[in-house]
Amino acid sequence: MISYLIVDDEPIAHRIIEKYCSMLPHLEKKGNCYNAFExxxxxxxxxxxxxxxxxxxxxxxxxEFIKTISNPPKIIVTTAYKEFALEGYELNISxxxxxxxxxxRFVKAINKTINTVKEKDTLLGFTKPIIESLGTSFFLKGDKKHTQVHLKDLLFIEAYGHYTKVYLKNEMxxxxxxxxSFEKLLPDSQFIRTHKSFIVSKSEINHIEGNRIIIQNHKIPIGQTYKVNVNKLF
Known part of the structure; x- marks a missing residue:
């Protein structure tokens, strides 16, 4: 898990960061501080x-607070002032x-922060998420819990930096x-890789328009190297 601390004098900023962090696995809040002395x-x-x-x-x-820390953790600055960016990077922020x-943009910052840590699995104490197949369903670790995902409820999967978005009929x-890992797990008879970043459920495809697959209100691209897979559907 990546443990984090929010340091901001605006309560609304805490709520926004907490909301975003709750949507990502491996992020665990350790505390809230409202000034540098706290x-x-x-x-x-x-x-x-x-x-x-x-x-x-x-x-x-x-x-000024960063300069007082002898061995600082990774730091993501959150501010309304763009003019101090250079000074921030001079202080080795992520x-x-x-x-x-x-x-x-928040996810991009998290991915960038993870990339700057060498041997991140050891330093940040990651535990690999568990995907355990049960035939017609599998357990997936996400949002700090294990959810049983039924294949019949799975719409498509999207690669998202260091993360993967699993779109279900009622949630993501x-x-x-x-x-x-999902490509190896999911049966070829029911799912198809359409792009380097997408796997879709064949039964959930509404229609295909040129180089796009439509599932509900989602438009999913068809990659050039994956067109042969899609053509087999016809």
């Missing part, structure tokens, strides 16, 4: 792998998020499994 005390008593840090805080700024930031689960 964060100093927290880090003296606890260890975390990642800080979400605001810059503009009372008494001591985020960058990424610089401008408020308001989207979930997609973000998993840390690679799309190649």
């Amino acid at each position: 964060a100093m005390q927290f880090l003296n008593e606890n260890e975390v792998n990642l800080l979400f840090l605001d810059i503009n805080m009372p008494k001591l700024s985020g960058f 990424d610089y998020l401008l408020k308001p930031f989207s979930f997609e 689960i973000v998993s840390h499994e690679k799309i190649s």
Whole structure:
């Protein structure tokens, strides 16, 4: 698990980051601090792998706070001020998020942070998610729980950086499994790889338009090297 601490004087910023983190496996909140002095005390008593840090805080700024930490964890700056980005990177931060930031940009920052850690499995204490097949269903670890996914409810799967989005009829689960693991698990008779980033359920395809597959309101691309797979459906 990647343990994280939020340091920001705005409560709404905490809620947004917590919401985004709850959608990603392997992220575990350790605490909330609303100024740099609270964060100093927290880090003296606890260890975390990642800080979400605001810059503009009372008494001591985020960058001044970074300079007080002798062995800082990975840091993602979250701020409304774009003009301090260069200074942030000079302090070896992992990424610089401008408020308001989207979930997609947030995931990109998390992926970038993971990439900067050598031997991340050891340093961050990852445990590989479990996919255990039961024939017509499988258990998938995501959102800090194991969910039983029934093949009949699975629409498609999308590779998403270090994560994979599993789209079901009633929900979407973000998993840390690679799309190649799903390709090995899912039966060829029911699922087809249509793109380097997509696997779809054959029975859920509404129609095919040129180089796109339509499933409900989703438009899924057909990759050039996977066209032969799709042509076998006709």
